[in-house]
Amino acid sequence: MDKLNKREYKEYAEKKMPKPPYVKNMIMAFIVGGIFCTIGQIILNLMKNNGLDEKMAAAGTAISMVLIGGLLTGLGVYDKIAKIGGAGAAVPITGFANSIVSPAMEFKREGFIFGVASKMFIIAGPVLVYGIGSSIIVGLISLLLR
Amino acid sequence: MAIKKLGKQTVKLENPPSIISYYSIVGPKEGKGPLKDYFDLILEDDLWGQESWEKAESKMQEECIKAAIDKAGLSSQDIDYLIAGDLLNQIIATAYSARQLAIPYYGLYGACSTMTESLSLGAMLVDGGFADKVACAVSSHFSTAERQFRYPLEYGNQRKMSAQWTVTGAGATILSSYGSGPYVKCITTGKIIDPGITDVANMGGAMAPAAVDTLVTHFQDTGLDPSYYDLIISGDLGYVGKSIVLDLMKEKGYDLTKNYTDCGVEIFDKSEQDTHAGGSGCACSATVYNSYVFKEMAKGKLNKVLIMSTGALHSTLSTQQGESIPGIAHAVAVENTIE
Known part of the structure; x- marks a missing residue:
């Protein structure tokens, strides 16, 4: 690395990297994410119409969406949807299910304890730690301000 | 005294070893790529009847070495050394393949540069008079590499446009002190x-x-010009790396635009196969050399070829700790005639 120093090279190499098709990705994320949310809304409405109260119906919807995400992952479809939908498939709760079910499937060969169970949260783990952690902090703050 | 040394980093072999046999096995995706007619065996199923991806990779390497030995009309007892490697932790795919073969074994880890690293060491063993026949081999597998270096297969994410696709395959070359080339x-x-x-x-x-x-070192040490070679082919730089090599070489006064390409660029069809910046992995260069390059040399369409596998010597830990990626490349000049 004589002529170019490392920083210059890094900038140059980054310029060489092809850019993702942002506009297409955003449109697809909007459509795919929208479809998941619409499915969620349909389930929510069905549950409410069949006699569940708001709170119960919301919980039921979340559970159903997790089931759908897990099922689509197991069938080997979710990664294909996410490839098209990007954030539209990652952000809804179905994406959370995918992030737990996919490593659980992948590491089955390493056994149910050191494989499935310990690798299950390899992707979702940080989300849980910081999600639950920050909710506790926010909860404490709101308690103090009351 | 290092009488065979030429310049800073090059050796000129006095009794150039001959490539007497070579074999390549690839997975189904590679078997649909532009080089499909050159590969010796295309698997229909990349698990190849095994219970894990790792076992499938090991089987690919073992069968590839056996087939190369067989093609030369030899048996494994005739091979003095096996020099091989792969991408997995502790090069485990190679250890299990070498376990079945019972050939004196040196394991190598040069990441994706392992094919020319093993050819280099194998050729020096033969030229030095330490061996008559050496088997050089590598393997890589998309699914074993993904789970070790990246994400679970079914995890939904979008690959970056500069990301490369690990080649599923194995390549083996048999070097001999006697033979009619290359x-x-x-x-x-x-x-x-x-x-x-x-x-x-x-x-x-x-x-x-x-x-x-x-x-650059190769050309300085040997005094050759890039135009001396019919083909200069790097391992798995992909589209991004190839374009950088062309730029930087031009800056240093070498024109590679006519006879340079990269195995990662050649092995997949970028627009049809959705492989983004091209192929990668040990098998990327190994399967291309042991199919396209050596077969074209046998036909006489290529006579002087500089093959150069390239490796990124990082680990998942070094990446998480924010360390940069050390790169390496080993070049081996293969020619149809001795003089």
């Missing part, structure tokens, strides 16, 4: 060059400076 003439061993890239989705950018360094 011959391994010169070897330029690369130094580690680390340009400070930390993004594992930009392997091409991380390895390209090492490739440039090895190429």
Whole structure:
């Protein structure tokens, strides 16, 4: 690395990297994410119409969406949807299910304890730690301000 | 005294070993790519009847070495050394393949540069009079590499446009002290060059400076011009790395535009196969050399070829700790005639 120093090279190499098709990705994320949310809304409405109260119906919807995400992952479809939908498939709760079910499937060969169970949260783990952690902090703050 | 040494990093082999046999096995995706007619065996199922991806990779390597030995009309007892490697932790795919073969074994880890690293060492063993026949082999598997270096297969994410696709396959070459060519003439061993890239989705950018360094050193040491070769082919720099090599070589006064390409660019059809910046992995260069390159040399369409596998010598831990990616490239000159 004589002529170019490392920083210059890094900038140059980054310029060489092809850019993702942002506009297409955003449109697809909007459509795919929208479809998941619409499915969620349909389930929510069905549950409410069949006699569940708001709170119960919301919980039921979340559970159903997790089931759908897990099922689509197991069938080997979710990664294909996410490839098209990007954030539209990652952000809804179905994406959370995918992030737990996919490593659980992948590491089955390493056994149910050191494989499935310990690798299950390899992707979702940080989300849980910081999600639950920050909710506790926010909860404490709101308690103090009351 | 190092009488065979030429310049800083090159050796000129006095009794150039002959490539007497070679074999390549690839997975189904590679078997649909532009080089499909050159591969010896295309698997229909990349698990190949095994219970894990790792076992499938090991089987690919073992069967590939056996087939190469068989093609030369030899048996494994005739082989003095096996020099091989792969991408997995502790090069485990190779250890299990070598376990079945019962050939004296040296395991190598040069990441994706392992094919020319093993050819270099194998050729030196033969030229030095330490061996008559050496088997050089590598393997890589998309699914074993993904789970070790990246994400679970079913995890939904979008790959970066600069990311490369690990080739599923294995390649093996048998070198011999007797034979009618092609011959391994010169070897330029690369130094580690680390340009400070930390993004594992930009392997091409991380390895390209090492490739440039090895190429420039090769031309300085041998006094040759790039136009001497019919083909200069690097391992797995992909589209990004290839374009950087062309740029940097031009800057240093070497024109590679006519006879240079990269195995990672050639092995997949970018627009049809959705492989983004091209192929990667040990088997990327190994399957291309042991199919396309050597078969075209046998036909006489190529006579002088400089093959150069490129490696990114990082680990998952070093990446998580924010360390940059050390790159390496080893060049081996293969020619149809001795003089």
